[in-house]
Amino acid sequence: MQLPNTRVGFRSVIRNLCKAIEAFQTRMSEPTTTSDDYETFLRLFTRDQFRILSYIRSIVVQPHAVDDVYQETCLELWRSFSTFQRDGEFVAWALGVTRNQILKHWRTRDRDRLVFSDALLHEITATALEMGGEMSDRQEAMNECVKKLAIRQRELIHLFYGKKQSAAIIAEHWNRSVHAIYKALKVMRRTLFECVESKLGNETA
Structure with missing residues (x-):
């Protein structure tokens, strides 16, 4: 595809x-x-x-x-x-x-x-x-972390959060199980969380 x-x-x-x-x-x-x-x-x-x-x-x-x-x-x-x-x-x-x-x-x-x-x-x-300054810093860190994701992961962000497609629809289009899509989302969210926290931690260190 x-x-x-x-x-x-x-x-x-x-x-x-x-x-x-x-x-x-x-x-x-x-x-x-x-x-x-x-x-x-x-x-x-x-x-x-x-x-x-x-x-x-x-x-x-x-x-x-x-x-x-x-x-x-x-x-x-x-x-x-x-x-x-x-x-x-x-x-x-x-x-x-x-x-x-x-x-x-x-x-x-x-x-x-x-x-x-x-x-x-x-x-x-x-x-x-x-919290304005913190939110701004977090958003900037998030943008940088998203750019580091694999193409497939960014596409998942686009479909699930941007186009608001369900996991079932994405699974059908990608020929994957719904469980696999949810697992991919979980891994991606954790990756982004750790990346953002790392960036914010380095800035305050």
């Missing part, structure tokens, strides 16, 4: 994490919108998108709900960007907007809600801000 370009495949994984950008790009027709505003927003958002997504995942449990909240948050960040003080810290402002979107999601879909007090939400937000 001919494998697709893995560089393109890995980029598609990243694109899936910020797919909501395409949604709010179509809503930029307001007269007050300027290209400078959009470029500034996109630069700041691209820099901090993983922290925003990680913050949502730390609070929202259901995967489909994470996707919904993330997309709505992306839209609201753009809609509210005119209120952002340009000399302020974007990620702090963005996490505040994200928190409000999570609360809004809970109000409209109460069945998905877990009990989080306002104090706990504030604490989680503060922790997310404090």
